[in-house]
Structure formats: C-alpha cells, structure tokens
Amino acid sequence: MTSPLHILGQSRALRALGCALASGHVHHAWIFHGPAGVGKFRTAEEFARILLDPASTSSNRERFQAPRDTPCARLIDAGTHPDFHVIRKELAGISESRELRDRKQMNIPLELLRERMLGGVTSSGRHHESGVFRTATLGHGKVFIIDEAELLDADGQNAMLKTLEEPPAGTTIVLVTQQEDRLLPTIRSRCQRVAFGPLGAHEMAQWWNTDGPALPDDDKSFIDSFAEGSPGMATRAVQHGIAAWNAELSPLFDALESGRYPPGLSDRMAEIADEFAKAIVDADDSASKEAANRLGVRLLAQLLGLRVRRALAAAAASSDTGALERWVGASEILAEFEQHVRSAVNLKHAFANLVAQWATRLAPKQSATGAGRGR
Numbered sequence: 500m501t502s503p504l505h506i507l508g509q510s511r512a513l514r515a516l517g518c519a520l521a522s523g524h525v526h527h528a529w530i531f532h533g534p535a536g537v538g539k540f541r542t543a544e545e546f547a548r549i550l551l552d553p554a555s556t557s558s559n560r561e562r563f564q565a566p567r568d569t570p571c572a573r574l575i576d577a578g579t580h581p582d583f584h585v586i587r588k589e590l591a592g593i594s595e596s597r598e599l600r601d602r603k604q605m606n607i608p609l610e611l612l613r614e615r616m617l618g619g620v621t622s623s624g625r626h627h628e629s630g631v632f633r634t635a636t637l638g639h640g641k642v643f644i645i646d647e648a649e650l651l652d653a654d655g656q657n658a659m660l661k662t663l664e665e666p667p668a669g670t671t672i673v674l675v676t677q678q679e680d681r682l683l684p685t686i687r688s689r690c691q692r693v694a695f696g697p698l699g700a701h702e703m704a705q706w707w708n709t710d711g712p713a714l715p716d717d718d719k720s721f722i723d724s725f726a727e728g729s730p731g732m733a734t735r736a737v738q739h740g741i742a743a744w745n746a747e748l749s750p751l752f753d754a755l756e757s758g759r760y761p762p763g764l765s766d767r768m769a770e771i772a773d774e775f776a777k778a779i780v781d782a783d784d785s786a787s788k789e790a791a792n793r794l795g796v797r798l799l800a801q802l803l804g805l806r807v808r809r810a811l812a813a814a815a816a817s818s819d820t821g822a823l824e825r826w827v828g829a830s831e832i833l834a835e836f837e838q839h840v841r842s843a844v845n846l847k848h849a850f851a852n853l854v855a856q857w858a859t860r861l862a863p864k865q866s867a868t869g870a871g872r873g874r
Contacts, residue, residue, distance in 0.1 A: 536731020
C-alpha cells in the first residue's frame with residue numbers, strides 16, 4: 500500500500516484541485532506545469548486516485564487525499580487498474596509496432612498516442628480502438644496522464660485537439676509538463692492550468708530533514724543550490740554523483756575563464772553524458788540510451804547554469820558592469836547550447852562549440868585570442 504500524498508510547497512496547486520473536486524464539476528482536461536521534480540506527477544496520480552475510487556468521500560476531495568487500502572487503490576498500486584492510463588515515451592519500447600520499438604524515444608509520437616489513447620490506424624496498418632472513448636471497465640470513469648507532455652510531437656498534439664474539446668463523459672486527461680510553452684496554444688486553451696513552483700528554502704530544509712539523503716555539509720550545500728528548489732532534482736543529483744561532476748569540471752572552467760584552454764574539456768563533457776546514459780540503461784532495460792544521453796547533457800547545462808547564476812550574483816554585488824555583461828553573454832551561450840541539443844545537433848560538436856564560445860566570451864581578451872590561435 501502506498502503512503503498518503505505528501506507534497507511540500509505546492510499548497511496553492513493542491514488547494515485549487517481540492518476545490519475543483521469538492522465542487523463536483525471537474526474539468527475534463529488539465530495541464531500541470533512547472534519545474535522537474537516538484538511533485539507534478541505525484542499530484543496527477545493522486546488526482547486520478549480520487550476520481551477513480553468510489554470510496555472517495557467529500558472529505559477526501561476537499562483535502563485532496565485519496566483513500567488507501569481500497570480495491571481501487573490496490574489496483575493502482577499494482578499497475579493493473581484498467582481505467583488508469585499513464586503515457587510515457589518509454590512505452591514505445593514495448594509497442595507491437597517494430598517501427599515504434601526501434602525509435603530513439605526522444606518524443607511521444609502520434610503512433611504511440613493512437614496505440615495507447617486516441618485509436619485509429621497506425622502506419623503498420625493495424626487499427627486500434629480508442630481508449631478515450633472506450634467504456635470505463637469499472638464504471639467510475641477513466642484517467643489518462645501524459646507525462647513529459649512537452650515531448651508530444653506536432654502531429655500528436657493536433658490529433659488530440661478534438662478529444663480535448665469534446666471528450667466522452669467521465670474521462671479526464673492530465674498533461675504533465677515542465678515546458679508548457681512547447682504545447683500548442685490551442686492545446687493550452689482547452690485545458691485548466693495548474694502551476695507548480697520550486698520549493699522555498701524553508702520547504703527544502705524540511706525535505707532534507709525528513710526525506711533527503713544524508714550527505715557531508717559541502718555536498719549538501721552544493722546539491723541544494725543545484726536543485727533550485729526541486730527535491731526530485733536533488734535526489735537525481737545525489738544518485739548520479741553530480742557533485743563529483745562539479746568537482747572535476749569546475750577547475751577546468753576556472754582555467755578556461757582565465758585564458759587557459761584545457762585540452763579535451765568538450766570531449767570530457769561528452770564522456771560524462773555518455774557515462775550517465777550507460778548507467779541509466781544498465782539500471783533500466785526499457786530506458787532509451789539516446790534520451791538518457793540528452794538528459795545527461797541537460798544536467799551538465801544545469802551545472803553550468805548554477806555557475807552562471809553565482810557569477811551574476813557576485814558581479815551584481817560588486818557592481819562590476821563588465822562582469823555582468825560577460826556573464827549575461829554566458830547565459831545566452833548556454834541557451835543556444837540547449838537549443839542545439841533540442842535540435843539533435845551532434846553532441847560532441849555542440850560541446851565543442853559551447854567551450855569555444857565560453858572561452859571567447861569570458862576569458863581575458865588577449866588570452867582568449869591566443870587560445871583561439873592555438874586551437
């Protein structure tokens with residue numbers, strides 16, 4: 500039996516959902532948006548438990564706390580509830596379609612939505628029944644949660660529009676995303692939106708005290724800054740040794756910013772992302788190496804983002820306008836790098852370009868020029 504929901508720092512979101520449930524008029528389509536690791540998916544699952552469980556009382560709805568130890572709860576715990584559906588990109592790996600199984604799982608394609616939710620004929624010629632319009636097996640409605648909904652491709656989003664506008668009675672759809680702007684405006688306009696934010700310092704301290712791993716003070720301080728108010732990100736950082744990444748890369752970037760060009764820096768960053776991806780795949784046979792590699796790259800970008808934020812704060816505190824200008828430029832370099840990664844640019848090339856631009860923008864002018872001549 501799972502423990503009751505305990506989400507820190509999201510009282511406004513939980514209160515809004517509790518009020519919607521208590522009113523008896525729950526909208527059919529929702530977007531839960533906000534940073535990674537702050538409780539969006541766990542909240543979506545609790546929402547589903549309340550909606551699907553006939554044992555839910557008015558008190559459960561008002562408090563946004565689903566009953567536990569009921570037949571419905573046990574089915575959801577076991578992953579066998581016939582009317583509760585979670586759609587993730589990884590489901591492509593167990594598709595009946597070889598074409599879907601062979602994909603790199605970098606997005607959620609229309610074909611996967613047809614198999615798992617919308618129905619229709621896929622490219623293999625097979626017709627799939629619409630899960631959305633199928634009668635609820637247990638008679639208490641259906642819930643579909645699409646995790647990482649920002650990964651829905653354009654065809655998939657367009658195909659969902661009619662369903663979001665005119666769903667069958669008793670069907671609830673929740674899109675969980677950390678990049679709401681990647682959803683079409685027509686998708687957003689059909690959904691109720693619930694914002695989730697990063698936890699404040701007090702809530703993060705509470706999380707460290709109750710659920711966080713025991714760490715040396717220096718590592719804990721670094722991870723707390725890196726996580727930016729996200730318990731999920733803090734947990735991931737600990738699991739994958741991101742403090743060790745920082746310990747290795749920080750002096751190399753110190754050298755780069757002082758005009759010395761560390762040989763192999765971009766290659767080492769690519770290796771770190773690759774090692775991270777291999778660890779993910781070794782731990783989970785269903786994981787996509789390519790998707791895991793991209794996640795490793797995003798974590799490296801977040802590590803550099805922390806470096807930029809600290810430097811900007813120091814420059815602002817000392818009123819150093821020159822440093823402020825340089826570090827604002829670094830943030831623009833980082834944004835461009837992340838765009839290259841999303842555009843499937845070769846990762847080694849993307850890292851090489853990042854390092855070269857970092858040196859050009861941040862190193863002393865004469866040193867950066869010399870480093871450029873030496874490359």
